[in-house]
Amino acid sequence: MVGEEKPSVRNRRLNSSTYETLEKDENQRRPEEEVTQTLNNGRLDIQQLIRKKIQLTAEAEQLKPVFMKEVDNYFDEFVTSLIEKSTSLDSCNPSATSFSTLSERKEHHRIKELRAPPEHGKIFVSRRSLLDELFEVDHIRTIYHMFIALLILFILSTLVVDYIDEGRLVLEFNLLSYAFGKFPTVIWAWWTMFLSTLTIPYVLFQQWAKGYPKSSYPVIYSLFYGLLFMVFQIIGLGCGPTYVVLAYSLPPASRFIVILEQVRFVMKAHSFVRENVPRVLASIKEKSNVPIPQVNQYLYFLFAPTLIYRDSYPRTATIRWSYVATKFAQVFGCLFYVYYIFERLCAPLFRNIKQEPFSMRVLVLCVFNSILPGVLIFFLAFFAFLHCWLNAFAEMLRFGDRMFYKDWWNSTSYANYYRTWNVVVHDWLYYYAYQDFLWFFSKRFKAAAMLSVFAVSAVVHEYALALCLSFFYPVLFVLFMFFGMAFNFIVNDRRKRPIWNVMMWTSIFLGQGVILCFYSQEWYARQHCPLKNPTFLDYIRPRSWTCRYQF
Numbered sequence: 001m002v003g004e005e006k007p008s009v010r011n012r013r014l015n016s017s018t019y020e021t022l023e024k025d026e027n028q029r030r031p032e033e034e035v036t037q038t039l040n041n042g043r044l045d046i047q048q049l050i051r052k053k054i055q056l057t058a059e060a061e062q063l064k065p066v067f068m069k070e071v072d073n074y075f076d077e078f079v080t081s082l083i084e085k086s087t088s089l090d091s092c093n094p095s096a097t098s099f100s101t102l103s104e105r106k107e108h109h110r111i112k113e114l115r116a117p118p119e120h121g122k123i124f125v126s127r128r129s130l131l132d133e134l135f136e137v138d139h140i141r142t143i144y145h146m147f148i149a150l151l152i153l154f155i156l157s158t159l160v161v162d163y164i165d166e167g168r169l170v171l172e173f174n175l176l177s178y179a180f181g182k183f184p185t186v187i188w189a190w191w192t193m194f195l196s197t198l199t200i201p202y203v204l205f206q207q208w209a210k211g212y213p214k215s216s217y218p219v220i221y222s223l224f225y226g227l228l229f230m231v232f233q234i235i236g237l238g239c240g241p242t243y244v245v246l247a248y249s250l251p252p253a254s255r256f257i258v259i260l261e262q263v264r265f266v267m268k269a270h271s272f273v274r275e276n277v278p279r280v281l282a283s284i285k286e287k288s289n290v291p292i293p294q295v296n297q298y299l300y301f302l303f304a305p306t307l308i309y310r311d312s313y314p315r316t317a318t319i320r321w322s323y324v325a326t327k328f329a330q331v332f333g334c335l336f337y338v339y340y341i342f343e344r345l346c347a348p349l350f351r352n353i354k355q356e357p358f359s360m361r362v363l364v365l366c367v368f369n370s371i372l373p374g375v376l377i378f379f380l381a382f383f384a385f386l387h388c389w390l391n392a393f394a395e396m397l398r399f400g401d402r403m404f405y406k407d408w409w410n411s412t413s414y415a416n417y418y419r420t421w422n423v424v425v426h427d428w429l430y431y432y433a434y435q436d437f438l439w440f441f442s443k444r445f446k447a448a449a450m451l452s453v454f455a456v457s458a459v460v461h462e463y464a465l466a467l468c469l470s471f472f473y474p475v476l477f478v479l480f481m482f483f484g485m486a487f488n489f490i491v492n493d494r495r496k497r498p499i500w501n502v503m504m505w506t507s508i509f510l511g512q513g514v515i516l517c518f519y520s521q522e523w524y525a526r527q528h529c530p531l532k533n534p535t536f537l538d539y540i541r542p543r544s545w546t547c548r549y550q551f
């Protein structure tokens with residue numbers, strides 16, 4: 001019949017298929033038959049079995065990187081597709097839903113690192129913090145256990161030394177009680193900053209948005225309200241907290257709380273105005289309703305762990321109060337950890353600062369002896385604030401996007417390190433300092449824009465340290481503005497080899513030693529060598545250089 005195969009042909013195909021199947025089965029059964037035959041003959045070769053096992057393990061290890069690379073590629077493709085879809089929905093442009101090729105999407109994801117184009121702003125996506133994911137791996141969680149064990153040893157060491165010296169257990173925390181002294185002043189200063197930030201920027205923006213469409217001179221009208229907002233930022237949030245810190249002589253940790261909250265409120269208020277003014281102008285141009293955020297939206301933003309304003313954010317379904325309690329407990333654990341580091345490693349190093357004249361030998365020894373405590377404080381500050389503190393508030397507010405940092409520890413360039421160390425602050429600097437600088441001047445001045453961002457960051461860091469420590473010693477400014485900026489251009493994203501990661505870690509460790517050494521020396525020098533009638537020059541002149549010669 002037409003269309004039917006001849007029996008001989010079909011049989012040959014069946015025989016061929018059967019033969020291939022039998023051959024595969026034979027190849028699969030052959031090692032088992034060999035082992036069985038060896039067992040039956042009583043000639044079990046243990047060495048041969050071990051070699052086969054090692055060979056199979058080696059082959060599996062060789063296939064593992066290939067498999068993980070494929071999984072990573074598919075994951076990159078999936079995430080990039082989601083982001084492109086979100087961007088196209090936000091822009092309300094149907095033609096933007098077309099997707100690029102796989103290679104283009106991979107390159108886009110690799111370069112932009114999940115950041116939307118500047119014209120769309122930051123896109124918030126529900127995602128967990130990286131350390132929460134890594135702590136599910138036993139190997140990574142063991143490192144966390146090692147830090148806990150080191151804290152236990154610090155506590156035991158302090159108790160043992162105090163018992164030997166005093167003959168009793170001394171459970172006093174004089175350093176903590178001093179550092180966080182005058183806390184009621186901190187509380188009412190914070191409430192004043194919070195209430196003023198909640199009311200004044202919102203009222204100014206609301207009045208401007210309602211009156212701008214009716215104004216005969218919109219430019220002058222906008223300049224007037226913009227001037228009022230700048231006066232609030234400079235006088236209200238700028239000079240007010242600074243006066244409280246100096247007038248009430250707050251101790252260092254209390255000063256840090258006030259100054260860091262001051263900077264945070266300034267950045268929050270700027271983001272609120274910066275994000276909503278273009279929306280109002282666009283609605284007026286399109287002759288649509290003027291979008292004015294509700295008070296509860298602005299209030300949520302003031303507490304949300306982000307510096308980029310949105311009317312709404314991705315939210316989680318529930319609040320895990322056990323998770324919140326754990327994070328706050330870890331914050332307090334890190335606080336006591338830093339206390340024991342200062343008590344056991346720093347105080348013995350700097351208490352006798354005036355006994356030996358200042359020299360290069362003393363300075364070098366001080367820097368290298370300060371590396372270990374400096375690095376421990378560096379890790380603890382990152383873990384306590386960027387992971388525990390922000391995640392605790394994100395959980396209480398059901399804030400979905402927990403990417404407060406990225407894998408900065410894997411960076412092979414300082415450019416990537418600055419982008420991934422503190423994503424919350426970096427986003428603010430990128431969109432409101434770097435991008436706005438390029439928009440105001442020209443996209444040709446990218447180097448100048450980056451320089452301005454470094455300058456702003458260095459000045460703010462040094463401002464906070466100068467007020468909190470009660471002296472001006474621009475070590476951090478020099479390291480950040482000169483060495484950090486130089487490394488940003490020299491050790492750039494083209495550096496991919498592991499040796500650059502080693503060099504980055506080496507420079508970070510050394511930098512932490514320099515910072516801790518210089519500022520601790522100056523702090524103890526001003527404690528041991530006070531001046532009766534200090535002038536402004538005495539405030540900015542390093543006391544640690546001449547302290548030893550006054551006795």
